[in-house]
Amino acid sequence: MENRRMAFSKMTNPFGWWRFFLLPMVLGAALLFISPAAFGADAGTVGAVSVGVIGTGEHGEARNAAIAAGLYHSIYLKTDGTLWTMGYNNGGQLGDGTTNTRSTAEKVGVGVAQVVAGNVHSLFVKKDNTLWAMGWNRDGQLGTATNIDSPTPVKVAEGVYQVAAGVFHSLFVKKDGTLWAMGNNEDGQLGDGTAVHRNTPVMIGGDVVQVAAGSAHSLFVKKDGSLWAMGWNGDGQLGDETAETRLTPVKVAENVSQVAAGGSYSLFVKKDGTLWAMGSNAYGQLGDGTTKTRSRPVRIATGVSQAACGCDHSLFVKIDGSLWGMGANYVSQLGNDAADVHHTPLQIAAGVSQIAAGGSHSIFVKTDGTLWAMGSNFLGQLGGGTTTDRIRPGKISNGILSNM
Numbered sequence: 148m149e150n151r152r153m154a155f156s157k158m159t160n161p162f163g164w165w166r167f168f169l170l171p172m173v174l175g176a177a178l179l180f181i182s183p184a185a186f187g188a189d190a191g192t193v194g195a196v197s198v199g200v201i202g203t204g205e206h207g208e209a210r211n212a213a214i215a216a217g218l219y220h221s222i223y224l225k226t227d228g229t230l231w232t233m234g235y236n237n238g239g240q241l242g243d244g245t246t247n248t249r250s251t252a253e254k255v256g257v258g259v260a261q262v263v264a265g266n267v268h269s270l271f272v273k274k275d276n277t278l279w280a281m282g283w284n285r286d287g288q289l290g291t292a293t294n295i296d297s298p299t300p301v302k303v304a305e306g307v308y309q310v311a312a313g314v315f316h317s318l319f320v321k322k323d324g325t326l327w328a329m330g331n332n333e334d335g336q337l338g339d340g341t342a343v344h345r346n347t348p349v350m351i352g353g354d355v356v357q358v359a360a361g362s363a364h365s366l367f368v369k370k371d372g373s374l375w376a377m378g379w380n381g382d383g384q385l386g387d388e389t390a391e392t393r394l395t396p397v398k399v400a401e402n403v404s405q406v407a408a409g410g411s412y413s414l415f416v417k418k419d420g421t422l423w424a425m426g427s428n429a430y431g432q433l434g435d436g437t438t439k440t441r442s443r444p445v446r447i448a449t450g451v452s453q454a455a456c457g458c459d460h461s462l463f464v465k466i467d468g469s470l471w472g473m474g475a476n477y478v479s480q481l482g483n484d485a486a487d488v489h490h491t492p493l494q495i496a497a498g499v500s501q502i503a504a505g506g507s508h509s510i511f512v513k514t515d516g517t518l519w520a521m522g523s524n525f526l527g528q529l530g531g532g533t534t535t536d537r538i539r540p541g542k543i544s545n546g547i548l549s550n551m
Contacts, residue, residue, distance in 0.1 A: 213548035214512055216457070216505030217264030217312075219526045222271075223252070223510070223518055225546045230256035230271060234528030238267040238283030239298025246298060250527025250534055252544065256300060264505070265312030265360070270319075271300070278307040278319055286315045287346025288330030294346055304348060313360030313408070318367070319348070326355040326367055334363040335394035336378030342394065352396065361408030361456070366415070367396070374403040374415055382411040383442025384426030390442060400444060409456025409504070414463070415444070422451040422463055430459040431490030432474030438490065448492060457504030462511070463492070470499040470511055478507050479538040480522030495521075496540055500549045510543070518544040 213224040220234030220241060231252040232241040239246050242255040256279070261272040268282030268289060279300040280289035287294055290303045304327070310319040316330030316337060327348040328337035335342060338351045358367040364378030364385060375396040376385035383390060386399045400423070405416040412426030412433060423444040424433035431438060434447045448471070454463040460474035460481060471492040472481035479486070482495040496519070501512040508522035508529060519540040520529040527534050530543045 212261055212263065212501060212503070214501055214503045214510050214518065215262045215264035215269070215312075216503040216508060216510055216528070217269065218266045218458075218506040219508075219523075219528050220264060220267075220269070221503075221505065221508070221510055221520070221528050221530065222262045222264050222269055223512075223544065224259055224262050224271075224548050225544075226516065226548050227546070228258045228260070228274060229254050230259040230262060231544075232269070233530040235267070235526040236298075238296050240264070240267050240269045240282030242269060242281035242298065242300050244299050248526055250524075250530065251532045252530050261310065263310050263312040264503075265317065266314040268312060268317070270303075270310050270312055270317060272307050272310055272319075276305060276307050276322060277302055278304040278310060280317070283315075284346075286331035286344050288312070288315050288317045290317060290329035290346065290348045292347045309357060311358045311360040311365075311408075313365065314362040316360060316363075316365070318351075318358045318360050318365055320355050320358055320367075324354050324356070324370065326351040326353070326358060328365070331363070334379035334392055336360070336363050336365045338365060338377035338394070338396050340395045357406060359406045359408040359413070361413065362410045364408060364411070364413070366399075366406045366408055366413055368403050368406055368415075372402045372404070372418060373398055374400040374406060376413070379411070380442075382427035382440050384408070384411050384413050386413060386425035386442070386444045388443045405453055407454045407456045407461075409461065410458045412456065412459075412461075414447075414454040414456055414461060416451050416454055416463075420450050420452070420466060421446050422448040422454055424461070427459070430475040430488045432456075432459045432461045434461060434473035434490070434492050436491050453502065455502045455504040457509065458506045460504060460507075460509070462495075462502045462504050462509055464499050464502055468498045468500070468514060469494055470496040470502065472509070475507070478523040478536055480504075480507050480509050482509065482521040482538075482540045484538040501547075511540070512547045512549055514549060516545060516547050516549050517542055518547045 215222040233252040260274045270280045281300045329348045366376045377393045377396045402418045404418045407414045425444045510520045521537045521540045
């Protein structure tokens with residue numbers, strides 16, 4: 148299993164020069180033949196996740212996300228509630244009824260309040276609190292009681308107010324505070340005490356206000372500000388000072404206001420504005436000035452309002468609206484042309500209200516409602532009608548919902 152993790156990790160490594168020629172052809176085939184649950188240890192280079200919340204409000208309520216970045220696709224929500232998607236579409240994750248990759252954004256929904264993106268699946272919550280899903284479903288991550296992919300949105304649940312998408316699993320919180328999970332569970336990332344995959348949602352616990360999904364691990368915040376984690380922990384991404392996989396949630400920290408999960412690492416923001424990191428750090432994605440794996444949380448910055456995790460790069464926004472990044476930058480996912488890694492935070496932009504980190508690309512919303520993107524674009528995930536990488540942030544659209 149370890150060899151399979153390594154093999155897939157290397158194949159999907161966004162830094163390989165050959166990705167431009169082979170990856171569009173081989174990625175879908177590889178996903179068909181390699182068990183997604185085998186990705187745990189080295190899933191940091193498998194994919195990225197997007198969390199359907201950008202922080203919590205004064206009373207702990209979730210603040211909905213209007214943008215999301217998957218492995219090679221992106222989603223955004225306009226102020227009129229319309230949902231737009233672009234990029235790779237092999238599993239139907241763009242929700243346009245096809246499996247055709249697109250470099251221009253297309254409207255696929257209306258009345259939407261929140262969006263998230265997994266590896267090759269997507270979910271969104273409508274204003275009526277119904278949860279909808281589309282894309283790859285071989286492990287039941289859409290929660291539709293089948294394992295059939297869906298290139299169009301399908302209704303999953305009602306009474307939902309926050310959602311997260313991992314590589315091959317999904318989580319959501321209902322308005323009553325109950326946490327639900329579905330999809331791949333070989334490493335216990337669903338937190339139900341088993342390693343059984345679930346193609347229908349299973350309830351995990353209560354009193355939850357926010358959730359995040361990584362490659363094969365999950366985190367959630369309770370109403371009392373306590374942070375809990377479960378799933379694969381080979382790189383210490385659960386932050387419990389061990390490398391033990393957890394089939395049920397373990398308490399990690401207190402006074403937490405926002406959490407994010409990446410490939411095999413995690414970030415969280417405390418109520419005092421401090422940013423903390425744990426897990427894999429091979430590319431400096433933890434931002435602590437080293438490449439040391441951390442099995443316990445380490446403080447990275449102060450004055451932070453929100454954070455986002457990609458494959459092996461991280462983003463965060465400070466209270467003053469400045470955007471910062473750290474980790475891998477081989478395809479300029481940190482928004483500059485220095486094709487290397489950054490082990491400490493680098494300032495990228497100002498006046499930012501929302502962020503999302505994908506496989507090897509990043510998108511963000513400014514306070515004026517404009518959408519910007521940078522990094523890898525070889526499958527059109529940055530939009531704009533091209534497949535040209537962006538070494539600097541480029542404006543994509545106007546009229547994006549801003550929660551600042």
